[in-house]
Amino acid sequence: xxxxxxxxxxxxxxxxxxxxxxxxxxxxxxxxxxxxxxxxxxxxxxxxxxxxxxxxxxxxxxxxxxxxxxxxxxxxxxxxxxxxxxxxxxxxxxxxxxxxxxxxxxxxxxxxxxxxx
Numbered sequence: 335x336x337x338x339x340x341x342x343x344x345x346x347x348x349x350x351x352x353x354x355x356x357x358x359x360x361x362x363x364x365x366x367x368x369x370x371x372x373x374x375x376x377x378x379x380x381x382x383x384x385x386x387x388x389x390x391x392x393x394x395x396x397x398x399x400x401x402x403x404x405x406x407x408x409x410x411x412x413x414x415x416x417x418x419x420x421x422x423x424x425x426x427x428x429x430x431x432x433x434x435x436x437x438x439x440x441x442x443x444x445x446x447x448x449x450x451x
Contacts, residue, residue: 378398382406384408386409387447388410388434394409409428410432413431422442
């Protein structure tokens with residue numbers, strides 16, 4: 335991936351932040367995330383495919399899985415250290431280093447697309 339200066343700064347920020355948190359980055363239980371994720375569950379049904387753009391440490395996947403949704407999930411992030419850690423934590427899930435502006439997927443190939451910060 336090629337980055338402009340701002341993207342390069344963000345890339346290094348997230349990788350350095352991850353380095354300081356022993357393999358798992360952010361707690362998923364904060365109120366803001368809990369509200370967003372509960373709302374998200376209204377749109378994710380069993381058997382659907384989910385593309386999570388900017389998946390970070392995989393908290394959204396954990397949230398959905400813990401609520402026993404049977405989904406096909408793909409998490410992407412441009413911070414390679416986060417993606418590598420997710421692959422270790424959840425080896426049966428598809429995790430890719432990707433720039434969300436240049437996706438390899440065809441249009442409308444996922445039932446649900448998640449992008450939030």
